[in-house]
Ligand SMILES: *[C@@H]1O[C@H](CO)[C@@H](O)[C@H](O)[C@H]1NC(C)=O
């Protein structure tokens with residue numbers, strides 16, 4: 001684990017505060033970093049959560065899974081997921097596998113109401129390679145002189161793939177230092193995007209002074225920042 005390394009690397013994720021936790025009626029897109037907790041609000045909830053059903057789909061063509069069925073949590077639903085007192089869906093310690101489409105549906109006397117609401121959950125996740133734990137030994141030394149790659153991937157429901165978000169919402173992934181400065185301009189770092197712009201990797205050779213240094217993957221929205 002990180003605390004056993006010579007050098008502690010941290011791929012910390014911050015989101016533009018303008019985007020964090022947006023789950024209003026007009027904006028069904030919610031952006032969150034893995035490891036955080038999130039609340040997805042149900043805008044069509046009736047006074048009583050006994051009518052509330054939450055349905056999840058990871059991908060457009062994957063099977064829909066009922067997480068909450070008319071106010072009752074399904075047996076197979078993970079402990080991390082629960083129904084809030086306001087009928088929202090709470091997810092603790094979000095993982096990249098929680099990304100996808102969440103539908104809040106109401107049933108009255110067993111009859112589906114017409115007012116489904118949707119929330120698209122996008123999860124930002126950072127991974128380190130070489131990883132700090134390996135199967136053959138209890139730890140891998142990440143020491144000066146070694147090259148390290150930090151990958152930051154935005155996981156989204158595939159009806160809104162990253163390239164769509166990049167073009168229509170002006171979203172952008174960046175690697176920044178502790179002071180928030182974009183590292184693209186620093187020749188020490190090699191920064192590459194995947195073709196769909198969903199994965200930004202930072203590669204660098206570690207220096208002694210990197211001990212405890214923090215690199216952050218930041219999700220920004222150019223459009224929102226103009227407001
Ligand atoms: C959060 O999830 C990660 C990955 O699934 C796991 O390794 C970690 O222990 C979890 N943390 C807590 C506080 O449950």
Ligand SMILES: *[C@@H]1O[C@H](CO)[C@@H](O)[C@H](O)[C@H]1NC(C)=O
Pocket residue numbers: 151152153194199200201
């Ligand atoms: C992101 O890109 C890097 C470099 O191409 C690759 O090693 C890594 O596996 C990718 N991450 C994901 C989650 O696809």
